[in-house]
Amino acid sequence: MATGPTIRDVAARAGTSTAVVSYVLNDGPRPVAPATRARVLAAVAELGYRRNNLARALRANRTGTLGLVVPDLAKPFFAELTRAIEDAAFARGLRLLVGSAHFDADREDEQLRALLDARVDAAFLVPSQDPTSSITLLRRARIPHALVHRTHPDTVCIAGDDVSAGRQAAEHLLQHGHRYIALLGVGRAEDPVSLRSRGASATLTEHDRPLPPWSMLTCPFPNLRDDAYRATLDLLTTHPQITAICATTDEHAVGALRAATEIGRRIGDDLALVSIDGTELAAYLTPALTAVTAPFDTLGADAVDTVLNPSGAGPTVRQHPLTLTVRRSCGCHATHDGHRKS
């Protein structure tokens, strides 16, 4: 997405932090030693760095702070998405304050109000449930805002292409020749878990492997690992013919992995597992998870650029592709290199 050198490139060349570069370019809010200032300005000149004037204009009249509310900061997916948005904000000279909603609509509202009271210049929301009332709140506040990792017809949305992610996961399991596949994480609304489930299910049906109802497991959100663990334990006990599991999030996969291990099924050997999310954790589980991986950095950068430069064209949905990262849990026996591509 980036064009030309970024503030990070300037910081790296000047041997300082992006914050110090920002202080030099904004003439504050903190003093910078003359020698450091000279190095920064030299790096700006050498790289031909052009400041983001929109960010500057925003900052001139405002707080220079963006806000984000996520369902639960302690879940790795939301934690990594938060870090990506925060990195994108800092790279553009802006700060990010974050609130967590604990999958509770009242708390989501309360956290959004805390951010609005803090006079954030723009806000992002990863909604816990139906975001309609939160969108109303943001619209009344008259600040730029966007939904992230969720689509809704009434506003600007930055999301992964979750239907396609589900298709990729199912296709990979089909390529391995599996006939008895279970789907972990069927959702109810238009949330990413539902969309991923829908994509996986459609692909399996198209390949004459429709999912029987007993193989499609629903897990409520706040305790995904536990629920997925119990659901998988039950499923593998009652339907031992299952040879593959498509997990719609890494949280589901972690629960499934534990259940399979506990009853003596060997993931990557006599039971294939493909996940969707691709958090850092996926690379570090044993075996490492094959996962359709979310473009965290792209989502973060697009979200920040969207609120810095609102099009005024009304509600839009921008979807970014997820990409398959093959590790060991699918049975590919790839080398254990295991890292998410950044």
Added chain:
Amino acid sequence: MATGPTIRDVAARAGTSTAVVSYVLNDGPRPVAPATRARVLAAVAELGYRRNNLARALRANRTGTLGLVVPDLAKPFFAELTRAIEDAAFARGLRLLVGSAHFDADREDEQLRALLDARVDAAFLVPSQDPTSSITLLRRARIPHALVHRTHPDTVCIAGDDVSAGRQAAEHLLQHGHRYIALLGVGRAEDPVSLRSRGASATLTEHDRPLPPWSMLTCPFPNLRDDAYRATLDLLTTHPQITAICATTDEHAVGALRAATEIGRRIGDDLALVSIDGTELAAYLTPALTAVTAPFDTLGADAVDTVLNPSGAGPTVRQHPLTLTVRRSCGCHATHDGHRKS
């Protein structure tokens, strides 16, 4: 720590959320349906709930918002600690905004300034490095504040008893009869990793099992998993006589687990691993991690109560014990129940 019924108890009995209870008790900021209000007031009367008047007084004149800066929200330990502080704040009718410093002193400063600009009533800091300049910033802002998960002589600190945690980890490995023990995560300053290392090392020395220098591995902070992975791979290859590893954080343990698995050592069988932190992840790794577990909820509650009720007695350090949770990685072959005690 809690005495008497909490706002959560009231919410549970009234069948509503803590936010709604707070609206009733504070007469706003949002309206509550008469029937719900009646249920909340009945629950208050039945339970004999007494409001935290300090929280109320704070809120009357201020924003009702607390602030927290952590080194990296995408690390499970900080994410779970953040959730605990946030839960404690909400249970007391207050909100929490969070910033992440990316292990960068400049960014830590910048995030603290963002919180101060947002006029938070009090602030918590889990410092990325030496917190001296951040403490100065907080002191100048004249708001109650506390360090969490770190001690420093100049301010109020809420921390785990990390030296004792290190001792517990080492003692457990000694009870298993290990002679060749490696220590993963030696730090340099007074950070928790150092204190844990110091405790483990002292215990081993006292039991005539001093750690040879080559068995004490240092890993820099931002990429703990990778560094611990590489360090363990190297150590187990060059010193195959090692039969036990004491990891000073779950991040170190995750890296060690991956390295051991990769070279065919079986954790919990021919290689023992004990960790310190006890994040939710510990229960879900394969094998599940035996871990000296941080009292997240106690730290969160004590941190919030401390800033709501500053003693004025000057700098203090309050330390809370960590407790050993036995799972499989130490070789105890305990049942795989695996959950962190709350």
